[in-house]
Amino acid sequence: MQDINRDTLIATAHAVADVARVETLAYFRGAGLNIENKADGGFDPVTVADRAAERAMRAELARRRPEDAVLGEEMGPTAGTSGLTWVLDPIDGTRAYLSGTPTWGVLIAASDADGPRFGIIDQPWTGERFVGGLGEARLDSPHGSRPLATRAPRPLSEAILFTTFPEVGTEAEGRAFHALSAQTRLTRYGMDCYAYALLALGQIDLVVEAGLQPYDIHAPIAVIEAAGGIVTNWRGGPAHAGGRVVAAANETVLAAALAILSKAED
Known part of the structure; x- marks a missing residue:
């Protein structure tokens, strides 16, 4: 990833999160989700919102970074030539999404062979975007921005x-x-x-x-x-x-x- 411009990569990740916000918010707490069950036994739902969001995310990546690979939950892997893979979950927490609770999110990571290097956890309904990697660790929300820092040790x-x-x-x-x-x-x-x-x-x-x-x-x-x-x-x-x-x-x-x-x- 040393050959990939940091600012370009971060801008791409945010652009992908932005288009996913549009698609997921269009259906959240509304009608017409067309829920399907992917599981053989049990319940593993997928909705029209999952698929619409991943299509939009992939289209944005194809426009900005066509040489990169993509791995998404709903549409599987797409090969690339750059050594970088965008790992996408258009709606992590589809059960929460279809229930109307705002604990689902959009997951976006830029990863190489050793694992993720930059990631976004985005919650479109609350407007919270958690960003980490490449020198950034930040929450942006309607209440402002603040640095991310995990809790100190305790028993x-x-x-x-x-x-x-x-x-x-x-x-x-x-x-x-x-x-x-x-x-x-x-x-x-x-x-x-x-x-x-x-x-x-x-x-x-x-x-x-x-x-x-x-x-x-x-x-x-x-x-x-x-x-x-x-x-x-x-x-x-x-x-x-x-x-x-x-x-x-x-x-x-x-x-x-x-x-x-x-x-x-x-």
Whole structure:
């Protein structure tokens, strides 16, 4: 990525977020979502808004950066020649979106072979944009701009832990998560990507999930690491491939969480 102009890359990411805002807001809390279930058993929804947003995002990238690869949740991978891949989730938290709750978001990351280098977590309804990487760590919102910085170390017994689904993943993963939850002060559920944004903002200490895809986690990794946090898998290794992920405000709370999560059965 040393050959890619930093300002051009950042401007491109913001432009992609801008077009996604237009598409997602056009349908949010309205009619005509045309909800489909992608899951074979269970419920994994996709809506017309997911697809319209990703089409708009890809069109903007094709106009500005046609040489880059793209990986998106709804339309899969598109090859590129630059070594840079844009990793997109047009609506992270479609269940929240179709329910009318403002905890979904648009995820955009610019990544190379080693993982994400710049990311945006955008919440169009509240107007909050969390930006991280390439020397930036900032929240822009209708209330102004402020730097992102994760929470300082404190005991696990005082920590706030978030995840999306109470069952977390498999039965074994659920047992490990709830063993960790029992050691914390507060556990909250159902926040999707907004939980990672709150961690970068210094509001909470941990986010733990399982069964993630790369498009779920690339943007959060970039934003959280820029804010001073750490994102790993449950064994302390790289997390950009997805799977079992723990995002932590600092090394102290990460070590405490990994001591419990690493015991999860494979």
